[in-house]
Amino acid sequence: MTEKNMPLWEVFVRTRNGLAHQHCGSVHAADKDMALQHARDVYTRRNEGVSLWVVRSNDITASDPAEKEMMFEPAASKIYRHPTFYDVPEDVGHM
Amino acid sequence: MYTQGLNTGDKTQSDDPREAVFQARIDRDEKIEPNDWMPEAYRKTLVRQMAQHAHSEIIGMQPEGNWITRAPSLRRKAALLAKVQDEGGHGLYLYSAAETLGVTREEMQQQLIDQKAKYSSIFNYPTLTWADMGAIGWLVDGAAIMNQIPLCRCSYGPYARAMIRICKEESFHQRQGYEIMITLARGTPGQKKMAQDALNRWWWPSLMMFGPPDGESLHSTDAMKWRIKRFSNDELRQKFVDATVPQGHFLGLEFPDPKLKFNEKTKHWDFGEIDWSEFKNVISGNGPCNAQRIAQRRKAHDDGQWVREAALAYAEKQQAQTQLQAAE
Numbered sequence: 001m002t003e004k005n006m007p008l009w010e011v012f013v014r015t016r017n018g019l020a021h022q023h024c025g026s027v028h029a030a031d032k033d034m035a036l037q038h039a040r041d042v043y044t045r046r047n048e049g050v051s052l053w054v055v056r057s058n059d060i061t062a063s064d065p066a067e068k069e070m071m072f073e074p075a076a077s078k079i080y081r082h083p084t085f086y087d088v089p090e091d092v093g094h095m
Numbered sequence: 096m097y098t099q100g101l102n103t104g105d106k107t108q109s110d111d112p113r114e115a116v117f118q119a120r121i122d123r124d125e126k127i128e129p130n131d132w133m134p135e136a137y138r139k140t141l142v143r144q145m146a147q148h149a150h151s152e153i154i155g156m157q158p159e160g161n162w163i164t165r166a167p168s169l170r171r172k173a174a175l176l177a178k179v180q181d182e183g184g185h186g187l188y189l190y191s192a193a194e195t196l197g198v199t200r201e202e203m204q205q206q207l208i209d210q211k212a213k214y215s216s217i218f219n220y221p222t223l224t225w226a227d228m229g230a231i232g233w234l235v236d237g238a239a240i241m242n243q244i245p246l247c248r249c250s251y252g253p254y255a256r257a258m259i260r261i262c263k264e265e266s267f268h269q270r271q272g273y274e275i276m277i278t279l280a281r282g283t284p285g286q287k288k289m290a291q292d293a294l295n296r297w298w299w300p301s302l303m304m305f306g307p308p309d310g311e312s313l314h315s316t317d318a319m320k321w322r323i324k325r326f327s328n329d330e331l332r333q334k335f336v337d338a339t340v341p342q343g344h345f346l347g348l349e350f351p352d353p354k355l356k357f358n359e360k361t362k363h364w365d366f367g368e369i370d371w372s373e374f375k376n377v378i379s380g381n382g383p384c385n386a387q388r389i390a391q392r393r394k395a396h397d398d399g400q401w402v403r404e405a406a407l408a409y410a411e412k413q414q415a416q417t418q419l420q421a422a423e
Contacts, residue, residue, distance in 0.1 A: 006407070025188055025191045027187070027191070030403075030409065034406060042187050042188070046264070062130065065131045066132070
């Protein structure tokens with residue numbers, strides 16, 4: 001097949017006002033207008049959203065799952081970053 | 096629907112230490128995500144199953160699309176149109192999920208057109224009357240739901256998420272089908288006869304949708320171990336029969352199986368022998384409509400080529416203009 005492939009776009013939907021956009025899938029489209037149109041047809045047939053984002057998949061930089069520990073483990077070992085690490089006398093009340 | 100494709104596959108035997116870690120993640124019910132390490136056979140099994148599943152949705156648009164222009168009322172027409180559009184949407188969710196495993200959409204589509212990929216055998220039967228729209232929604236989508244609900248918990252994240260969306264939408268499909276059946280079954284004697292005829296033709300092919308009996312299903316073991324599949328073909332088939340038979344009796348219709356009988360001991364409906372030679376014949380390309388379905392898919396693909404080319408050419412031109420303006 002000599003035909004050129006259609007670029008891939010990732011689709012993000014905001015389900016309600018006040019919520020963040022969330023990834024829901026992808027579509028193929030030649031340009032951004034077509035990507036938005038396809039995203040609407042494929043992912044919001046039943047009032048699933050009030051706003052759509054489409055982003056070229058090639059433009060997304062992702063962390064490497066193999067480096068998951070190096071990236072995220074240090075956060076787990078620093079329990080002093082959480083409020084429950086600190087003792088506050090009960091008499092002080094809610095803080 | 097349509098997971099019956101899980102009948103061919105690749106054996107897994109490897110000494111890779113990562114495999115044990117991978118299996119342990121599966122056993123803990125962790126989801127596997129696109130860039131995680133996975134055994135090649137897991138990837139291949141998933142690509143094959145998801146592609147077959149997607150192809151089934153796309154081909155599945157044809158038998159029902161056949162009746163859109165002849166729907167008996169505007170209400171029925173709107174519902175059928177929405178259902179067929181959903182099937183197309185389901186195909187797209189699944190292609191998109193399969194692409195996360197490194198296969199391109201173009202490859203998958205080409206394999207379908209070249210008859211190198213399978214799809215559910217059920218779509219190779221013709222839709223002869225309007226009652227078939229009822230029987231397909233009720234039985235075919237009913238069987239599909241049985242098959243698909245466990246897939247919502249499948250170990251591969253993108254597949255499981257796609258299945259959750261699909262299952263939510265399938266419920267409308269089954270209910271609209273049953274409503275058509277009930278309207279016909281309570282109609283004139285002629286309409287009731289149509290409903291009975293549709294049940295007669297679709298019942299056995301619907302049971303075949305669950306795939307070969309457990310003893311003969313080549314790939315079940317690995318798929319179970321990897322938690323792609325959670326119930327065996329026979330278990331799901333029995334569940335479907337148990338759920339569907341009372342619905343059929345409610346319609347006042349008869350199932351085309353003299354051996355169908357409630358078993359007081361097991362509390363399940365016993366049913367007759369399935370004609371597996373018919374199933375093998377249809378799945379290997381010799382069903383009543385195989386050639387027609389593929390020819391139609393190929394024509395749609397070829398007819399759309401100029402549109403794809405034009406869209407890409409337009410996008411390129413727009414991009415070149417933007418770059419030119421930026422340079423000025």
